[in-house]
Amino acid sequence: MRQDSLDERLAHRLAALRTEHGWSLDELAVRSGVSRSTLSRLERAEISPTAALLGRLCAVYERTMSRLLAEVESEPPGVVRAAEQAVWRDRASGFTRRSVSPPHAGLRGEVVEGLLLPDADISYDAPPVAGLEQHLWVLDGAVEITIDGQAHRLETGDCLRFRLWGGSRFRCLGTTPARYALLVVLP
Structure with missing residues:
Protein backbone atom coordinates (compact mmCIF):
# COMPACT_ATOMS: atom_id res chain seq x y z
CA MET A 1 0.00 0.00 0.00
CA ARG A 2 1.32 3.47 -0.86
CA GLN A 3 2.21 5.60 2.18
CA ASP A 4 0.59 8.71 0.66
CA SER A 5 -2.80 7.07 0.24
CA LEU A 6 -2.69 5.79 3.82
CA ASP A 7 -1.81 9.27 5.14
CA GLU A 8 -4.69 10.80 3.17
CA ARG A 9 -7.21 8.23 4.43
CA LEU A 10 -5.90 8.69 7.96
CA ALA A 11 -6.34 12.46 7.67
CA HIS A 12 -9.95 12.03 6.51
CA ARG A 13 -10.69 9.58 9.35
CA LEU A 14 -9.23 11.91 11.98
CA ALA A 15 -11.37 14.78 10.66
CA ALA A 16 -14.43 12.51 10.70
CA LEU A 17 -13.77 11.42 14.29
CA ARG A 18 -13.56 15.04 15.43
CA THR A 19 -16.82 15.81 13.64
CA GLU A 20 -18.52 12.71 15.12
CA HIS A 21 -17.61 13.98 18.59
CA GLY A 22 -18.91 17.46 17.76
CA TRP A 23 -15.57 19.06 18.63
CA SER A 24 -14.04 22.14 17.07
CA LEU A 25 -10.33 22.17 16.27
CA ASP A 26 -9.86 24.39 19.31
CA GLU A 27 -11.60 21.90 21.60
CA LEU A 28 -9.58 18.98 20.21
CA ALA A 29 -6.40 21.03 20.71
CA VAL A 30 -7.27 21.48 24.39
CA ARG A 31 -8.18 17.81 24.87
CA SER A 32 -5.09 16.47 23.07
CA GLY A 33 -2.43 19.06 23.88
CA VAL A 34 -1.71 19.36 20.13
CA SER A 35 -1.79 22.82 18.55
CA ARG A 36 -4.82 23.82 16.48
CA SER A 37 -2.61 24.54 13.46
CA THR A 38 -0.98 21.09 13.63
CA LEU A 39 -4.39 19.41 13.88
CA SER A 40 -5.68 21.43 10.93
CA ARG A 41 -2.66 20.56 8.77
CA LEU A 42 -2.96 16.91 9.81
CA GLU A 43 -6.65 16.71 8.88
CA ARG A 44 -5.85 18.23 5.47
CA ALA A 45 -3.06 15.66 4.93
CA GLU A 46 -0.47 18.43 4.68
CA ILE A 47 1.71 16.66 7.26
CA SER A 48 2.23 13.04 8.26
CA PRO A 49 1.60 12.32 11.94
CA THR A 50 4.38 11.21 14.25
CA ALA A 51 3.88 8.22 16.54
CA ALA A 52 3.62 10.55 19.55
CA LEU A 53 0.98 12.70 17.83
CA LEU A 54 -1.09 9.68 16.83
CA GLY A 55 -0.73 8.35 20.37
CA ARG A 56 -2.23 11.56 21.80
CA LEU A 57 -5.13 11.51 19.34
CA CYS A 58 -5.78 7.81 19.95
CA ALA A 59 -5.97 8.52 23.69
CA VAL A 60 -8.51 11.31 23.11
CA TYR A 61 -10.60 9.10 20.83
CA GLU A 62 -10.11 6.02 23.08
CA ARG A 63 -8.71 3.82 20.30
CA THR A 64 -5.53 1.83 19.92
CA MET A 65 -3.29 3.00 17.12
CA SER A 66 -3.90 -0.30 15.36
CA ARG A 67 -7.66 0.18 15.54
CA LEU A 68 -7.38 3.71 14.13
CA LEU A 69 -5.18 2.49 11.29
CA ALA A 70 -7.55 -0.42 10.67
CA GLU A 71 -10.43 2.02 10.30
CA VAL A 72 -8.75 3.45 7.21
CA GLU A 73 -8.17 0.00 5.74
CA SER A 74 -10.64 -2.31 4.09
CA GLU A 75 -11.96 -5.35 6.00
CA PRO A 76 -8.93 -7.57 6.72
CA PRO A 77 -8.91 -11.12 5.38
CA GLY A 78 -8.34 -14.16 7.62
CA VAL A 79 -4.82 -14.56 6.21
CA VAL A 80 -2.69 -11.46 5.90
CA ARG A 81 0.28 -12.00 3.61
CA ALA A 82 3.50 -10.23 4.58
Missing part, protein backbone atom coordinates in the same frame (compact mmCIF):
# COMPACT_ATOMS: atom_id res chain seq x y z
CA ALA A 83 3.42 -8.12 1.42
CA GLU A 84 -0.13 -6.95 2.27
CA GLN A 85 0.48 -5.95 5.89
CA ALA A 86 0.07 -2.23 6.47
CA VAL A 87 3.35 -0.54 7.33
CA TRP A 88 3.49 2.92 8.85
CA ARG A 89 6.72 4.87 9.30
CA ASP A 90 7.51 7.79 11.54
CA ARG A 91 10.77 8.83 9.93
CA ALA A 92 11.29 11.70 12.38
CA SER A 93 11.51 9.36 15.38
CA GLY A 94 12.99 6.30 13.64
CA PHE A 95 9.96 4.08 14.28
CA THR A 96 8.33 1.62 11.87
CA ARG A 97 5.10 -0.19 12.72
CA ARG A 98 3.74 -3.22 10.82
CA SER A 99 0.19 -4.44 11.46
CA VAL A 100 0.89 -8.16 11.30
CA SER A 101 -2.68 -9.12 12.22
CA PRO A 102 -4.82 -6.00 11.91
CA PRO A 103 -7.61 -5.48 14.43
CA HIS A 104 -11.01 -6.81 13.45
CA ALA A 105 -14.45 -5.91 14.75
CA GLY A 106 -15.48 -8.36 17.43
CA LEU A 107 -11.93 -9.54 18.17
CA ARG A 108 -9.89 -8.15 21.03
CA GLY A 109 -6.34 -9.14 20.04
CA GLU A 110 -3.84 -8.11 17.42
CA VAL A 111 -0.15 -8.53 16.63
CA VAL A 112 2.12 -5.62 15.74
CA GLU A 113 5.77 -5.61 14.73
CA GLY A 114 7.79 -2.60 15.86
CA LEU A 115 11.20 -1.51 14.64
CA LEU A 116 13.14 1.18 16.47
CA LEU A 117 16.28 2.53 14.84
CA PRO A 118 19.31 3.32 17.03
CA ASP A 119 18.62 6.43 19.18
CA ALA A 120 14.85 6.14 18.60
CA ASP A 121 12.97 7.29 21.70
CA ILE A 122 9.16 7.52 21.69
CA SER A 123 6.97 8.53 24.61
CA TYR A 124 3.21 8.30 24.98
CA ASP A 125 1.42 10.38 27.62
CA ALA A 126 -1.41 7.91 28.14
CA PRO A 127 -2.72 4.65 26.70
CA PRO A 128 -5.36 4.86 23.97
CA VAL A 129 -7.53 2.57 26.10
CA ALA A 130 -7.02 2.34 29.88
CA GLY A 131 -6.06 -1.14 31.04
CA LEU A 132 -4.82 -2.24 27.63
CA GLU A 133 -3.03 -5.60 27.95
CA GLN A 134 0.22 -5.88 26.01
CA HIS A 135 2.93 -8.52 25.62
CA LEU A 136 6.18 -7.21 24.11
CA TRP A 137 8.59 -9.86 22.83
CA VAL A 138 12.01 -8.63 21.65
CA LEU A 139 13.00 -10.38 18.42
CA ASP A 140 16.32 -8.58 17.77
CA GLY A 141 18.41 -6.00 19.60
CA ALA A 142 17.83 -4.29 22.92
CA VAL A 143 15.12 -1.90 24.03
CA GLU A 144 14.12 -0.07 27.17
CA ILE A 145 10.39 -0.02 27.86
CA THR A 146 9.14 2.30 30.58
CA ILE A 147 5.64 1.60 31.88
CA ASP A 148 4.11 3.98 34.43
CA GLY A 149 7.59 5.24 35.35
CA GLN A 150 9.25 1.82 35.73
CA ALA A 151 12.01 1.08 33.18
CA HIS A 152 12.59 -2.45 31.85
CA ARG A 153 15.69 -3.32 29.82
CA LEU A 154 14.89 -6.11 27.37
CA GLU A 155 17.18 -8.01 25.03
CA THR A 156 16.64 -10.56 22.26
CA GLY A 157 14.19 -13.23 23.42
CA ASP A 158 12.95 -11.33 26.49
CA CYS A 159 9.22 -10.73 26.95
CA LEU A 160 7.48 -8.08 29.04
CA ARG A 161 3.78 -8.34 29.75
CA PHE A 162 1.81 -5.52 31.29
CA ARG A 163 -1.47 -3.65 31.51
CA LEU A 164 -1.15 -0.06 30.41
CA TRP A 165 -2.78 2.52 32.67
CA GLY A 166 -0.45 5.50 32.31
CA GLY A 167 2.42 6.81 30.21
CA SER A 168 4.90 4.65 28.34
CA ARG A 169 8.24 5.04 26.59
CA PHE A 170 9.99 2.90 23.98
CA ARG A 171 13.74 3.47 23.52
CA CYS A 172 16.22 1.61 21.35
CA LEU A 173 19.42 0.72 23.18
CA GLY A 174 22.71 0.15 21.40
CA THR A 175 23.89 0.74 17.87
CA THR A 176 21.63 -1.74 16.05
CA PRO A 177 17.87 -1.53 15.49
CA ALA A 178 15.52 -3.14 17.99
CA ARG A 179 12.73 -5.27 16.53
CA TYR A 180 9.86 -6.59 18.61
CA ALA A 181 6.47 -8.24 18.40
CA LEU A 182 3.70 -6.56 20.37
CA LEU A 183 0.58 -8.52 21.18
CA VAL A 184 -2.27 -6.19 22.13
CA VAL A 185 -5.45 -7.30 23.88
CA LEU A 186 -8.31 -4.91 24.53
CA PRO A 187 -9.79 -5.05 28.04
Whole structure:
Protein backbone atom coordinates (compact mmCIF):
# COMPACT_ATOMS: atom_id res chain seq x y z
CA MET A 1 0.00 0.00 0.00
CA ARG A 2 1.32 3.47 -0.86
CA GLN A 3 2.21 5.60 2.18
CA ASP A 4 0.59 8.71 0.66
CA SER A 5 -2.80 7.07 0.24
CA LEU A 6 -2.69 5.79 3.82
CA ASP A 7 -1.81 9.27 5.14
CA GLU A 8 -4.69 10.80 3.17
CA ARG A 9 -7.21 8.23 4.43
CA LEU A 10 -5.90 8.69 7.96
CA ALA A 11 -6.34 12.46 7.67
CA HIS A 12 -9.95 12.03 6.51
CA ARG A 13 -10.69 9.58 9.35
CA LEU A 14 -9.23 11.91 11.98
CA ALA A 15 -11.37 14.78 10.66
CA ALA A 16 -14.43 12.51 10.70
CA LEU A 17 -13.77 11.42 14.29
CA ARG A 18 -13.56 15.04 15.43
CA THR A 19 -16.82 15.81 13.64
CA GLU A 20 -18.52 12.71 15.12
CA HIS A 21 -17.61 13.98 18.59
CA GLY A 22 -18.91 17.46 17.76
CA TRP A 23 -15.57 19.06 18.63
CA SER A 24 -14.04 22.14 17.07
CA LEU A 25 -10.33 22.17 16.27
CA ASP A 26 -9.86 24.39 19.31
CA GLU A 27 -11.60 21.90 21.60
CA LEU A 28 -9.58 18.98 20.21
CA ALA A 29 -6.40 21.03 20.71
CA VAL A 30 -7.27 21.48 24.39
CA ARG A 31 -8.18 17.81 24.87
CA SER A 32 -5.09 16.47 23.07
CA GLY A 33 -2.43 19.06 23.88
CA VAL A 34 -1.71 19.36 20.13
CA SER A 35 -1.79 22.82 18.55
CA ARG A 36 -4.82 23.82 16.48
CA SER A 37 -2.61 24.54 13.46
CA THR A 38 -0.98 21.09 13.63
CA LEU A 39 -4.39 19.41 13.88
CA SER A 40 -5.68 21.43 10.93
CA ARG A 41 -2.66 20.56 8.77
CA LEU A 42 -2.96 16.91 9.81
CA GLU A 43 -6.65 16.71 8.88
CA ARG A 44 -5.85 18.23 5.47
CA ALA A 45 -3.06 15.66 4.93
CA GLU A 46 -0.47 18.43 4.68
CA ILE A 47 1.71 16.66 7.26
CA SER A 48 2.23 13.04 8.26
CA PRO A 49 1.60 12.32 11.94
CA THR A 50 4.38 11.21 14.25
CA ALA A 51 3.88 8.22 16.54
CA ALA A 52 3.62 10.55 19.55
CA LEU A 53 0.98 12.70 17.83
CA LEU A 54 -1.09 9.68 16.83
CA GLY A 55 -0.73 8.35 20.37
CA ARG A 56 -2.23 11.56 21.80
CA LEU A 57 -5.13 11.51 19.34
CA CYS A 58 -5.78 7.81 19.95
CA ALA A 59 -5.97 8.52 23.69
CA VAL A 60 -8.51 11.31 23.11
CA TYR A 61 -10.60 9.10 20.83
CA GLU A 62 -10.11 6.02 23.08
CA ARG A 63 -8.71 3.82 20.30
CA THR A 64 -5.53 1.83 19.92
CA MET A 65 -3.29 3.00 17.12
CA SER A 66 -3.90 -0.30 15.36
CA ARG A 67 -7.66 0.18 15.54
CA LEU A 68 -7.38 3.71 14.13
CA LEU A 69 -5.18 2.49 11.29
CA ALA A 70 -7.55 -0.42 10.67
CA GLU A 71 -10.43 2.02 10.30
CA VAL A 72 -8.75 3.45 7.21
CA GLU A 73 -8.17 0.00 5.74
CA SER A 74 -10.64 -2.31 4.09
CA GLU A 75 -11.96 -5.35 6.00
CA PRO A 76 -8.93 -7.57 6.72
CA PRO A 77 -8.91 -11.12 5.38
CA GLY A 78 -8.34 -14.16 7.62
CA VAL A 79 -4.82 -14.56 6.21
CA VAL A 80 -2.69 -11.46 5.90
CA ARG A 81 0.28 -12.00 3.61
CA ALA A 82 3.50 -10.23 4.58
CA ALA A 83 3.42 -8.12 1.42
CA GLU A 84 -0.13 -6.95 2.27
CA GLN A 85 0.48 -5.95 5.89
CA ALA A 86 0.07 -2.23 6.47
CA VAL A 87 3.35 -0.54 7.33
CA TRP A 88 3.49 2.92 8.85
CA ARG A 89 6.72 4.87 9.30
CA ASP A 90 7.51 7.79 11.54
CA ARG A 91 10.77 8.83 9.93
CA ALA A 92 11.29 11.70 12.38
CA SER A 93 11.51 9.36 15.38
CA GLY A 94 12.99 6.30 13.64
CA PHE A 95 9.96 4.08 14.28
CA THR A 96 8.33 1.62 11.87
CA ARG A 97 5.10 -0.19 12.72
CA ARG A 98 3.74 -3.22 10.82
CA SER A 99 0.19 -4.44 11.46
CA VAL A 100 0.89 -8.16 11.30
CA SER A 101 -2.68 -9.12 12.22
CA PRO A 102 -4.82 -6.00 11.91
CA PRO A 103 -7.61 -5.48 14.43
CA HIS A 104 -11.01 -6.81 13.45
CA ALA A 105 -14.45 -5.91 14.75
CA GLY A 106 -15.48 -8.36 17.43
CA LEU A 107 -11.93 -9.54 18.17
CA ARG A 108 -9.89 -8.15 21.03
CA GLY A 109 -6.34 -9.14 20.04
CA GLU A 110 -3.84 -8.11 17.42
CA VAL A 111 -0.15 -8.53 16.63
CA VAL A 112 2.12 -5.62 15.74
CA GLU A 113 5.77 -5.61 14.73
CA GLY A 114 7.79 -2.60 15.86
CA LEU A 115 11.20 -1.51 14.64
CA LEU A 116 13.14 1.18 16.47
CA LEU A 117 16.28 2.53 14.84
CA PRO A 118 19.31 3.32 17.03
CA ASP A 119 18.62 6.43 19.18
CA ALA A 120 14.85 6.14 18.60
CA ASP A 121 12.97 7.29 21.70
CA ILE A 122 9.16 7.52 21.69
CA SER A 123 6.97 8.53 24.61
CA TYR A 124 3.21 8.30 24.98
CA ASP A 125 1.42 10.38 27.62
CA ALA A 126 -1.41 7.91 28.14
CA PRO A 127 -2.72 4.65 26.70
CA PRO A 128 -5.36 4.86 23.97
CA VAL A 129 -7.53 2.57 26.10
CA ALA A 130 -7.02 2.34 29.88
CA GLY A 131 -6.06 -1.14 31.04
CA LEU A 132 -4.82 -2.24 27.63
CA GLU A 133 -3.03 -5.60 27.95
CA GLN A 134 0.22 -5.88 26.01
CA HIS A 135 2.93 -8.52 25.62
CA LEU A 136 6.18 -7.21 24.11
CA TRP A 137 8.59 -9.86 22.83
CA VAL A 138 12.01 -8.63 21.65
CA LEU A 139 13.00 -10.38 18.42
CA ASP A 140 16.32 -8.58 17.77
CA GLY A 141 18.41 -6.00 19.60
CA ALA A 142 17.83 -4.29 22.92
CA VAL A 143 15.12 -1.90 24.03
CA GLU A 144 14.12 -0.07 27.17
CA ILE A 145 10.39 -0.02 27.86
CA THR A 146 9.14 2.30 30.58
CA ILE A 147 5.64 1.60 31.88
CA ASP A 148 4.11 3.98 34.43
CA GLY A 149 7.59 5.24 35.35
CA GLN A 150 9.25 1.82 35.73
CA ALA A 151 12.01 1.08 33.18
CA HIS A 152 12.59 -2.45 31.85
CA ARG A 153 15.69 -3.32 29.82
CA LEU A 154 14.89 -6.11 27.37
CA GLU A 155 17.18 -8.01 25.03
CA THR A 156 16.64 -10.56 22.26
CA GLY A 157 14.19 -13.23 23.42
CA ASP A 158 12.95 -11.33 26.49
CA CYS A 159 9.22 -10.73 26.95
CA LEU A 160 7.48 -8.08 29.04
CA ARG A 161 3.78 -8.34 29.75
CA PHE A 162 1.81 -5.52 31.29
CA ARG A 163 -1.47 -3.65 31.51
CA LEU A 164 -1.15 -0.06 30.41
CA TRP A 165 -2.78 2.52 32.67
CA GLY A 166 -0.45 5.50 32.31
CA GLY A 167 2.42 6.81 30.21
CA SER A 168 4.90 4.65 28.34
CA ARG A 169 8.24 5.04 26.59
CA PHE A 170 9.99 2.90 23.98
CA ARG A 171 13.74 3.47 23.52
CA CYS A 172 16.22 1.61 21.35
CA LEU A 173 19.42 0.72 23.18
CA GLY A 174 22.71 0.15 21.40
CA THR A 175 23.89 0.74 17.87
CA THR A 176 21.63 -1.74 16.05
CA PRO A 177 17.87 -1.53 15.49
CA ALA A 178 15.52 -3.14 17.99
CA ARG A 179 12.73 -5.27 16.53
CA TYR A 180 9.86 -6.59 18.61
CA ALA A 181 6.47 -8.24 18.40
CA LEU A 182 3.70 -6.56 20.37
CA LEU A 183 0.58 -8.52 21.18
CA VAL A 184 -2.27 -6.19 22.13
CA VAL A 185 -5.45 -7.30 23.88
CA LEU A 186 -8.31 -4.91 24.53
CA PRO A 187 -9.79 -5.05 28.04
